[in-house]
Amino acid sequence: MAAVAAAAGTFARRMARSGVLFPRSSPQVWPQAARQPPGLLPAQRRAFSNNKILVELDTSSGVATMKFKSPPVNSLSLDFLTEFCISLEKLENDRACRGLIITSAIPRVFSSGLDITEMCGKSTEHYAEFWRAVQEMWIRLYGSNLVTVAAINGSSPAGGCLIALSCDYRIMVENPKYVIGLNEAQLGIVAPFWFKDTFVNAVGHRAAERSLQLGLLHSVPEAHRMGLVDEVVPEEKLQEKAVAVMAQWLALPDHARQLTKSMMRKTFRTLSSSHPKTPSRSHFQRTWRC
Numbered sequence: 555m556a557a558v559a560a561a562a563g564t565f566a567r568r569m570a571r572s573g574v575l576f577p578r579s580s581p582q583v584w585p586q587a588a589r590q591p592p593g594l595l596p597a598q599r600r601a602f603s604n605n606k607i608l609v610e611l612d613t614s615s616g617v618a619t620m621k622f623k624s625p626p627v628n629s630l631s632l633d634f635l636t637e638f639c640i641s642l643e644k645l646e647n648d649r650a651c652r653g654l655i656i657t658s659a660i661p662r663v664f665s666s667g668l669d670i671t672e673m674c675g676k677s678t679e680h681y682a683e684f685w686r687a688v689q690e691m692w693i694r695l696y697g698s699n700l701v702t703v704a705a706i707n708g709s710s711p712a713g714g715c716l717i718a719l720s721c722d723y724r725i726m727v728e729n730p731k732y733v734i735g736l737n738e739a740q741l742g743i744v745a746p747f748w749f750k751d752t753f754v755n756a757v758g759h760r761a762a763e764r765s766l767q768l769g770l771l772h773s774v775p776e777a778h779r780m781g782l783v784d785e786v787v788p789e790e791k792l793q794e795k796a797v798a799v800m801a802q803w804l805a806l807p808d809h810a811r812q813l814t815k816s817m818m819r820k821t822f823r824t825l826s827s828s829h830p831k832t833p834s835r836s837h838f839q840r841t842w843r844c
C-alpha cells in the first residue's frame with residue numbers, strides 16, 4: 555500500500571514537472587476553433603515533441619495528431635506512458651484542440667504493448683509506479699473529452715490494443731502481416747479486468763470471451779468483422795480517412811457529444827476511480843519468471 559502511495563506521488567511529481575495543469579475543470583463548448591479572436595491570424599500549426607512521441611496540432615481544424623516514435627516497437631515503458639499522459643493533458647488543456655488522431659511513426663507496429671522489461675527484475679516501488687502509469691494512461695485516454703481516433707498502421711497486441719480500444723473510433727490498415735488483440739492468455743498471463751471490460755465494450759461478451767480465453771491476435775479482416783476495428787483502409791488512405799472521420803465527429807456540438815461519451819463510459823470511470831490494485835512484486839516475478 556505504501557509502495558502504491560509512493561508510486562502515485564512519484565507519477566504525480568513527474569506530471570507536475572511537465573508544467574501540465576490537471577484535472578480539467580469544465581467541459582469544452584463547441585466550436586472551439588471558431589472562437590479565435592476576429593482579426594487575429596493564429597499560427598495554424600503547433601507542435602511539441604519528446605523522445606517518445608510527436609504531437610502536431612492544426613489549430614484551424616482543432617485536430618491534433620499524436621505519433622508514437624519509440625523504436626523498435628513503441629513498447630509502453632514507464633517513460634513512454636508518462637510522456638503519453640503529459641502530451642494528452644497538454645492537448646486537453648489547449649482550447650484550440652477538439653480531436654486527437656493517434657498513430658505510429660514506426661513501420662509495421664502501432665504499439666507492442668506494455669514494455670516487458672519494465673516488469674522484470676525491478677523493485678516493488680518500480681512495479682507500483684509502472685502499474686500506476688498504465689492505469690493512468692487508460693483512465694485519461696478512455697475518459698478524454700477529446701474525440702479520439704486510432705489510426706492503426708501496424709500490429710497492436712495487448713497494451714497496444716488497449717490504447718486503440720480506448721479511442722472513440724478505430725481505423726486499421728489492411729495488411730496480411732498486421733494483427734491486433736489482447737493476447738495475454740497466450741503469454742500465460744491474465745488481461746486485467748479493465749482491459750477485458752474495454753474489450754467487451756467494443757466487441758460484445760461472446761466474441762470477447764472466446765478471443766480472451768484463447769489470447770487471439772486477429773487478422774485485420776477478422777478484427778473488422780468482430781467490431782474490434784471500425785474500418786479498414788489501404789495504408790495510403792489512412793490519414794485521409796482518419797481526418798474525414800474526425801470531421802464527422804467534430805461536426806457535432808462538443809458538449810452533447812462529451813456528455814454522451816461520459817454517460818456511456820461512466821461505469822468504467824467509477825471503477826477506475828478506486829485505482830485497481832497493483833499486482834505484487836512476486837506476482838510480476840512469477841508471471842515473467844524473472
Ligand SMILES: CC/C=C\CCC/C=C/C(=O)SCCNC(=O)CCNC(=O)[C@H](O)C(C)(C)COP(=O)(O)OP(=O)(O)OC[C@H]1O[C@@H](n2cnc3c(N)ncnc32)[C@H](O)[C@@H]1OP(=O)(O)O
Pocket residue numbers: 626627629630662663665666667668669670671673709711712713714737738741743744745746833837838841
Ligand atoms: C504481472 C503482470 C500482470 C499483468 C500484465 C497484463 C497486461 C499485459 C499487457 C501487455 O501489453 S504485455 C506485452 C504483450 N506484448 C506482446 O506480446 C508483443 C510482443 N511483440 C511482438 O509480437 C512483436 O515484437 C511485434 C510487436 C509484432 C513486432 O514484431 P517485429 O518482428 O517487428 O519485431 P521483433 O519481434 O523482432 O521485436 C523487436 C525488438 O523489440 C522487442 N520487443 C517486442 N515487444 C516488446 C515488448 N512488449 N516489450 C519490450 N520489448 C519488446 C523484442 O524483444 C526485440 O528486441 P531485440 O531486438 O533486442 O531482440
